[in-house]
Structures are given as structure tokens and as C-alpha cells.
Amino acid sequence: MGPVRFEQDYFVDKLFDPLVYWDQGSYYHEGKLDRLRESLTKLDYFSVIDIQPRPDQADENGEVPVDVKLTRAKRTIYTAGLSYGSESGPGVRGGIERRFLNNRGHKMNTQLDYAQKRKSLVTSYRIPAFNWLDGWYTFAASAYDEQTDYIDLRNFKLIASRSGEINEHWTAIASVNALRERWRYASGTEFTDAVYNTSTLVYPQMVADYVNVDDEMFPRKGISGAATVRQRRAALVHPGG
Incomplete structure (x- = not known):
């Protein structure tokens, strides 16, 4: 798995990085993304959590980046x-x-x-x-x-x-x-x-x-x-x- 790229417009940079519990370069598994989605949902900050792996952007090592688009819920x-x-x-x-x-x-x-x-x-x-x-x-x-x-x-x-x-x-x-x-x-x-x-x-x-x-x-x-x-x-x- 490649880097996880959070897209949001309010919270400080890298605030959610600790929720990515796997190391970059580890094997790809959908369950890892499910756990990340669950952790983000439990925070109750967002109305929409869109997690998309980007296999078309994989590097020469086969690492697939993941885009996470977060839309804030009503404050x-x-x-x-x-x-x-x-x-x-x-x-x-x-x-x-x-x-x-x-x-x-x-x-x-x-x-x-x-x-x-x-x-x-x-x-x-x-x-x-x-x-x-x-x-x-x-x-x-x-x-x-x-x-x-x-x-x-x-x-x-x-x-x-x-x-x-x-x-x-x-x-x-x-x-x-x-x-x-x-x-x-x-x-x-x-x-x-x-x-x-x-x-x-x-x-x-x-x-x-x-x-x-x-x-x-x-x-x-x-x-x-x-x-x-x-x-x-x-x-x-x-x-x-």
C-alpha cells in the first residue's frame, strides 16, 4: 500500500495520520481501508467519507496510493x-x-x-x-x-x-x-x-x-x-x- 492522502479543508495537517495503522509498503488489503473508515466515522466529524485506492497511480514498487476525501458534518x-x-x-x-x-x-x-x-x-x-x-x-x-x-x-x-x-x-x-x-x-x-x-x-x-x-x-x-x-x-x- 502506498501513501494515504487526506483531502479536507479545516483540520490541521497530519491530524488523522495516526489512524493509518499500517506501514507504507505493506500488502494491500481492503480490510485496512474498512478499519480506517470505521475510525473516521467514530470521530463524528464528517458527513461523507470517501476512500478510494488509486491503482492507476501505483509506483514502480507496486505501492497503491489511497485518497481519502472528507466532508465536514454540521458543526x-x-x-x-x-x-x-x-x-x-x-x-x-x-x-x-x-x-x-x-x-x-x-x-x-x-x-x-x-x-x-x-x-x-x-x-x-x-x-x-x-x-x-x-x-x-x-x-x-x-x-x-x-x-x-x-x-x-x-x-x-x-x-x-x-x-x-x-x-x-x-x-x-x-x-x-x-x-x-x-x-x-x-x-x-x-x-x-x-x-x-x-x-x-x-x-x-x-x-x-x-x-x-x-x-x-x-x-x-x-x-x-x-x-x-x-x-x-x-x-x-x-x-x-
């Missing part, structure tokens, strides 16, 4: 909707996602769920990580508030993580989490003399997912599983009035 995605739950009550949902913030491919996503008894706000900033394993560096913050007949809960969480695709079946996410939480429970249906408790947790976490199906788009048979390991590094619990 911003807006979402809005209504919700209702027996526990949360009526509410509204909205969000804004920037597929790419800059020419280095950074992303940002903010989602708000505002219901009568439950409210959450989550925002994340993602940086593409192509070296070693296809994935992302993610920095996220979330706030959550729940006020029901039996619980009064509020928390704030910060997350720094690195995700990666180990192979065609395994993906993993390693993260460091910081959680600040305040809660109290009701006795019956009233918070009579209920005491607030607060806690601060800092802990690492590893999540691994396994998926093996006959067809990723329309699976008929397969197997999947997930495992989560976390370790508490620090914990402070304070009862209060």
Missing part, C-alpha cells in the same frame, strides 16, 4: 424535548453539542435535564487521542439535584478520563473521579429532624466493555459484557444539622 447539534417520570415529575431537556470546536478536533457537549423533582447538568470536553489506542481524553463536570418525598440529594462530580479501543471486541475507560455529595433521607414521608450528611470521594475507576456480535448494525446473535473496578482513595463523611 453544532441542538436537542430539546419534554419529559415526564413518576418519580421526577414533568420536565424539559435540552442540549448543545459541538462536533468540533477547533481545527484540532476538540469537542464539547452540554446536556440539561430539568424536571420538577430531579435536575442534572452535564458538560464534557473531549480531545482526540490517536496514539497507542483510538479514543479520547475527556474532562467532564456534572451537577445533580434530587428532591423527592423520601430523599434530599445534591452532588457535584469532576471526571478526567482516557478511553481506548483495545481491539475489535474490547474497549476500556480509565478515569479519576472526584465527588462531593450532600444527602438526607426522610422518615416516612417527612424530613422531620432529618440530618444532612456530606461526603467527599476521590477514586480511580476502570471500565471494560466486551462486544462480539455477528453484525454490528443488525445483530442476530452475539455476546457482550462489562466490568467496572473502582478504588476509594479518600473519603470524608460529615454529619450535620
Whole structure:
């Protein structure tokens, strides 16, 4: 296989070169191009990905160049909707996602769920990580508030993580989490003399997912599983009035 030539008009030069996992001069195989297409699709930057080998332009060594033409997708995605739950009550949902913030491919996503008894706000900033394993560096913050007949809960969480695709079946996410939480429970249906408790947790976490199906788009048979390991590094619990 010859050189891979990316044709696009926005992102920095050579940003996508690490996605070409084979060495120039290696044997030609359509599966290599399929994997490149899959990696580019997962980035969610493009509306059209056109990969064309050029055998008519092969050099004297028989190396076939590959042209990759990339057309950017719409930059911003807006979402809005209504919700209702027996526990949360009526509410509204909205969000804004920037597929790419800059020419280095950074992303940002903010989602708000505002219901009568439950409210959450989550925002994340993602940086593409192509070296070693296809994935992302993610920095996220979330706030959550729940006020029901039996619980009064509020928390704030910060997350720094690195995700990666180990192979065609395994993906993993390693993260460091910081959680600040305040809660109290009701006795019956009233918070009579209920005491607030607060806690601060800092802990690492590893999540691994396994998926093996006959067809990723329309699976008929397969197997999947997930495992989560976390370790508490620090914990402070304070009862209060």
C-alpha cells in the first residue's frame, strides 16, 4: 500500500495520520481501508467519507496510493424535548453539542435535564487521542439535584478520563473521579429532624466493555459484557444539622 492522502479543508495537517495503522509498503488489503473508515466515522466529524485506492497511480514498487476525501458534518447539534417520570415529575431537556470546536478536533457537549423533582447538568470536553489506542481524553463536570418525598440529594462530580479501543471486541475507560455529595433521607414521608450528611470521594475507576456480535448494525446473535473496578482513595463523611 502506498501513501494515504487526506483531502479536507479545516483540520490541521497530519491530524488523522495516526489512524493509518499500517506501514507504507505493506500488502494491500481492503480490510485496512474498512478499519480506517470505521475510525473516521467514530470521530463524528464528517458527513461523507470517501476512500478510494488509486491503482492507476501505483509506483514502480507496486505501492497503491489511497485518497481519502472528507466532508465536514454540521458543526453544532441542538436537542430539546419534554419529559415526564413518576418519580421526577414533568420536565424539559435540552442540549448543545459541538462536533468540533477547533481545527484540532476538540469537542464539547452540554446536556440539561430539568424536571420538577430531579435536575442534572452535564458538560464534557473531549480531545482526540490517536496514539497507542483510538479514543479520547475527556474532562467532564456534572451537577445533580434530587428532591423527592423520601430523599434530599445534591452532588457535584469532576471526571478526567482516557478511553481506548483495545481491539475489535474490547474497549476500556480509565478515569479519576472526584465527588462531593450532600444527602438526607426522610422518615416516612417527612424530613422531620432529618440530618444532612456530606461526603467527599476521590477514586480511580476502570471500565471494560466486551462486544462480539455477528453484525454490528443488525445483530442476530452475539455476546457482550462489562466490568467496572473502582478504588476509594479518600473519603470524608460529615454529619450535620
